[in-house]
Amino acid sequence: METKSKFIPVKELEIYQLSRRLSSKAWSIYQRLDYHLRKNWGDQMISSIDTVGANIAEGYARFHFLDRVKFYYIARASLSESVEHWIDLGFERKIVLEEEYSKIHFIAKRLH
Incomplete structure (x- = not known):
């Protein structure tokens, strides 16, 4: 049985799945960067951005509730760092295109 x-x-x-979509969008941006931009910003x-999904996965695999929550808080903080700092900075510096910026913020809002 x-x-x-x-x-x-x-x-x-x-x-x-949303965290992986976010990583995919970020990877598309990263791949077109020259060496200097990759090293300094990318x-x-x-x-x-990749840390968001990694912490969700690690937290999900933890047995104890408080362990899980700790990783989910870290994932949320990484999401904020990624989008509110790095993506916004990239958009401000014209590294991130407006369409990419909008899609990333849409995904991030659902993730948050």
Whole structure:
């Protein structure tokens, strides 16, 4: 007799899927940067955005509730750093296009 698990894989969580969409949008920006922009802005931007999904995944795998919550708080802080600082700065400096900026902010609003 087969029992069905009530465990939902992290990849099926909407919140995780949104974080991956955010990473994908950021990666599109990162790939077109020249070496100088990658080193000075892009590396930090992509690292902070990728950390959002990584912390959601790690928190989801934690057993204790307070451990989970700690990682979700870190994910939320990384989201703020990523979008409110790096993406906004990139838009201000004309690295991030207006369409990209709007899409990223739309995803971030749903994630938050």
